[in-house]
Amino acid sequence: MNPDWKRLLRPRLASLRGYQPILPIEVLSQGSEAAAQAIIKLDGNENPYGCSPRVRQALAAYPYFHLYPDSHYLRVRQALEEYVGLSQEHIVVGSGSDELIDLVCRLFIDPGDRVIVCEPTFGMYRFYVEVAGGEVVSIPLGEGFAVDGRAVRAALDGRTKVVFLVSPNNPTGNLVAEEEILRLVGTGVIVVVDEAYYEFSGHTVAPWVPQYTNLIVLRTFSKWAGLAGLRIGYGIFPQPIVGAMEKVKPPYNVNAAAQVAAVESLADREYLEATIRAILEERGHLFHKLEGLSFIRPLPSQANFILCWVEGGWAAHLHQELRKRGIYVRYFDTPRLADYLRISVGRPQDTDALVAALQELEASYGR
Ligand SMILES: *Cc1c(COP(=O)(O)O)cnc(C)c1O
Secondary structure (H helix, E strand, O other), rough: OOOOHHOOHHHHHOOOOOOOOOOOOOHHOOOOOHHHOOEEEOOOOOOOOOOOHHHHHHHHHHHOOOOOOOOOOHHHOOOOOHHOOOOHEEEEEEOOHHHHHHHHHHHHOOOEEEEEEEEEOOHHHHHHHOOOOOEEEEEOOHHOOOHHHHHHHHHOOOOOEEEEEOOOOOOOOOOOHHHHHHHHHHHEEEEEEEEEOHHHHOOOOOOHHHOOOOOOEEEOOOOOOOHHOOHHHEOOOOHHHHHHHHHOOOOOOOOHHHHHHHEEEEHHHHHHHHHHHHHHHHHHHHHHHHHOOOOOOEEEOOOOOOEEEEHHHHHHHHHHHHHHEEEEEEEEOOOOHHEEEEEOOOOHHHHHHHHHHHHHHHHHHOO
């Protein structure tokens, strides 16, 4: 073995920070089913009610796992045509919308190219841009975590290829103003609007895609449809970019199980919409309960999570204390978010357990 293998690494990867993923349920529960049942998992923005029961049935009955999957995911795209309201010629499917972020970077980013992200936001844009050798230009979110459109436009230069926007944004939960999106699209740069939480916000710019050559909308089945573990997302692209994406994508990027699950999910919208309604109702309850605590201030959210400001530099500590009680929420170890926790909306019993733990901790702080 070459002891100097590190010299062979691409130099720019040496400083790559990597993405900090959450721990899987199998690790948190150490493989115990009873322990898994007791865990209150509010750190991944997953659907706590799980996937449609029809997904399980369809997977059990699927006869073709020994054959390669459809590399054009025709059935998924046909089902999405009706759901999205646009022709399937605009749709690309990926192994999670994460993969579509990667493919967009592969398509547009050469070493030295610049990509704008408005931070704090989802970490995968930075990750994939850096892996591709691009330069991330971070524009801080402004007052109320709003996108600073003026600053974004001022940062555009000849080397800027892509701007990533997230609406509603993760982890802040707020929408990007439609007029900001339009203004950016008007500059000609590729504008990606990540709508991973569309089903919770009800706001989308997808119907605009066919009118432009540089607007892309990304969506996922991970959050609303309860398919995070199966990895399937999709993008709504201008038609010419679909052809280009097909050239850079791996031929069998979306596995057969994920395709079956997505089609069944779209066929069982009634069930999934009921879980979305339950989550939205619970978001209101949780927000109200959090507002009642003296040391926490929840921010309004259009998604299935609530970002909370925590008083007195306690956020990291609170995160640990909740963990000890089997309650997992998300803490981000970055300067701008050091005093915040992101809490996914769970079931009513999850809210009760979380709030009871927070009240107990509040008392222990002498409040
Ligand atoms: C969760 C999330 C995704 C990832 O979705 P996958 O389809 O599971 O890869 C993408 N974007 C944002 C903003 C997210 O929060």
